Amino acid sequence: MEQQVLQLVEGTLKPDSTVIRNSEQGLNALYPNPQFPFALLAIATNTGIAISTRQAAVTTLKTYISGTWSPVFDETFLGNVYLDSQGKSRIRDQVFSFAVTQDAHRGTAELYKIAASVTSRIAAADFPDEWPNLLSNLLGLIRTSESDSTIQSSLTVLADLIDAALTEDQFFSVARDLVNSLDHVAANSNLSLPTRALSLNVFQSCFGTLEMVLAEHGKAVRAFLDESLKTWVVFLISVLREPLPSFVQAGASPGKADLRRGVITLQVQATKTLDKIRHVYSAGLTPYSVDLFQVFWERLNAVVPEYMQFFVTGQEEGNLQGDDGLPCSLDAVVMEEIDFFSALLKAPPVRTELDKQLQHGTFVQDLIRVLAQYSCVPDEGAEMWEADPEIYLTEMNLVSTNYTARSACADLVTRALYGWLKESLFEAMLLVDPSRTPTSWKEKEAFLFLLNQTLNEAEMASATLSQGLVTRLMEQASTSLQDSNPYVRAGAQLVLGSLFIVAGDGFVDAGASAFANAITSAANDESDAVKVACFSAFADYVQALPARASAPLQRGAIDAVAEFIHSHDIKEDFEDAEEIKSTLIIAVRDAMLVDTSKLDQTSAIDSFFILASNGATTDNTTIFYLSTESFENIVESVAQHGEETFGRFCSRTLPVLTGAFDVADMTEESNLTNLAAELVSVLAEFGCQPLPDGFVAALMPRLQRVLMTATVDSLVQPATRAVQYMLSKGTDQFVEWKDQSGTSSLEIVLTIINRLLNAPEVDENAAQEVGGLASAVVEKYGPEALGPYLVELLRALATRLATAERIQFIQSLCMVFVSLSTTTAADVVTFLSQLDINGRNGLQVVLTKWLENSVLFAGFEDVRKNIVALSKLFDLQDERIKQIGVKGDLVVENTGRIKTRSQARLNPDRYTTIPADLKVLKLLVEELDEPAAIDLSSKAVRDELMNFAEQGGTKDRAHDNEAVEYLAAWFRANGAEPGFQDRFALLSVDEQQKLKTLLG
Structure with a gap:
């Protein structure tokens, strides 16, 4: 049977979908055979078979167990148990033995992870009643074995068991033995560094359950933690004080590189363990907080030269993980230590101690210098900024999915330092100011980045800075506007935009001057990074300045956006540049909102539609919704100026929108139709009442065509809303309108409603706006005009x-x-x-x-x-x-x-x-x-x-x-x-x- 199963398992790895499907069906057909799971295990444990096939066999075994082992798997159980208790016992023993006995072949780590998950899957059903010795066997192996591979495998199984199968009561009964076993491995210097690190990693997984146990057995758990912390903290500090082995250049001895990565891996897990303890039992860690603060402060100072030399300007790689999945690169330990140091800064004993030193010491300035160095962009990152300004802008706005040391430093400054020091933090930053010292452009840029994040935090706190402080910060940032490096100039533009939001009313003229400078740089600077930074700052200036100050600059801001759009191929150059396009939309929107009374005389409407349609045709939902919301703001503002202004606005927008419908029809670009329908519905809903003459005649033929053919909700819903609001706010036009064949608007709208209610191809999600349209028909046409249609309409509803x-x-x-x-x-x-x-x-x-x-x-x-x-x-x-x-x-x-x-x-x-x-x-x-x-x-x-x-x-x-x-x-x-x-x-x-x- 083993050969038959092997052929089927191999078939599931073939590129041919038909072969895969047939192989999977063949495997499923073997479920009733009690020898089937043993054949899978034989394949999985055969070192002469390809790793990919062995992994597929274990995965198939896991699927088999999920479907046939026990009815407790109510989500996956298929209804039949094919193994008797004796067969299950044999499977348990073989799976356990396999999962905790790694072979020497490289690349098998994933295989044993899957085997561990199979063990924990069985344990979820059988532990402890049918498998009472599982945990004791695991802990016995972990405590007594001297084999790294055995202990690592056992730890992997234990981690899965804790996560998936161990109840709170079971955990509580074995917590002391479990934790002591993990502590034994972590402190055992005869074992490899990755094994010791993995032990700490599993130890961290205990804390989720420990937190729940704490609620029910608080006194006992706290006593245990208080006792254990005395040795744990000492051990973890000793790990953190271990100096990093020297960086190993490419081509050097692999053993030295493994040693360096091993130490880093262990130190990362030591820091994570301390953080887990802090989250679950912060009171227990409080007595050690001052000592820990000193250790981590020393660490940050000691590592920063090496970080700058090998990671920022050198060749050391970041974001690396070992075979066990644990981080092992220098940036990982730096991020963890900065994050934990940030937490330590909030600890009351640390605050008390630092408050004593602040009046005469330089700790805050020293910390900012260190953080600025850790915030420096690595060479590789700078090259990416140069190649793609989108990456630069996402990192400036902290919307990148990558959490880096730079992100950690920003969190520390904003969440730990600003909340504590307020304006004193800015005073310290003024004393640091790398623009006055012969530092690299990277440190200047990093400092401006941290300053900008701090200003943003001050805005979030609704703070207004003192006039003297604003003046000095303004002078400090302004000096960087002339820097030869574009990223320093860009950072200064962002800082100035953020600064004037918290500057108060005394800096209107200075803010207007800075806004004018940003507009000029957005138009003329040779660097796209500077330009997009300036566009990003536009919204800040519009928010900070009164209309009288920003109105004279409106046309320049609008023209700068238009110039940028026309000097680039937005579709090609920024196809995936969501942040840049979002920034441009916000910039042109906010510039438009300064004064919406004469938008028809500017290029703003054209720029807005170019950006919006680009977002639609590239299927970018963020841009799509931002465009719709922005258009709503613009339309509401225009409508406040009255019917004449709104009419002129429509004279510019309606041809574009009707053209979008027509272009979409010709190119079959459905997303463009969706956008046009959304914007039309916004224009009708938030515009003036009555709607301008010709509004219904221009749009109703397109909407009629859409609503009689479309089925997708993203098009049918806004088109239905558009017709509803055209009827509600342009009633006279709508009632009088007829299509080319002479069919009245009433007959047309009733036909549309009938389709939305009854057409099988239109689902309820798409038709969910039909009630609003029907209500508008009843209200605006009235019983007399509707006649017998009213009864039929209500009956249909x-x-x-x-x-x-x-x-x-x-x-x-x-x-x-x-x-x-x-x-x-x-x-x-x-x-x-x-x-x-x-x-x-x-x-x-x-x-x-x-x-x-x-x-x-x-x-x-x-x-x-x-x-x-x-x-x-x-x-x-x-x-x-x-x-x-x-x-x-x-x-x-x-x-x-x-x-x-x-x-x-x-x-x-x-x-x-x-x-x-x-x-x-x-x-x-x-x-x-x-x-x-x-x-x-x-x-x-x-x-x-x-x-x-x-x-x-x-x-x-x-x-x-x-x-x-x-x-x-x-x-x-x-x-x-x-x-x-x-x-x-x-x-x-x-x-x-x-x-x-x-x-x-």
């Missing part, structure tokens, strides 16, 4: 509501009836009660969906309307409403156990059934809460909330004061009505208490 599933779509459809019920509740009830929807009463269909989903309705306006509509329904006291039964409260089953998904499928949540009018009352009581009232005990609610979060829903379900006051008044009025007490008695105790509190 109610019919579709019966099968609706997504909460957003349900809300959209319900809101049509909600809006009508706020003014004509009785008519709505009568109409719906006369409807037959597939054999069900229309009132029952609509009320059931409405009331059972009402708690999830989102948005201020909709929640407010819903509250009013529900109160109007209750006021009717209509017997037809009272006779309808709807879902009430969750029936709580006190089983004492957490319900898994498989159990939930077999035994779903049950609810009471209550009259609809009582449900209305309960919903209104819930709405009395100022926070959003959401029943998290409801599985339906929980599932829908999770679904909403996955879809990126951002609408807040919140109350405004007006709605809460309305409800309070309504309850006070109804509380005195006859019969109210009967309904009050049916409320829950909590609901009754809310009303008693309200009504007194």
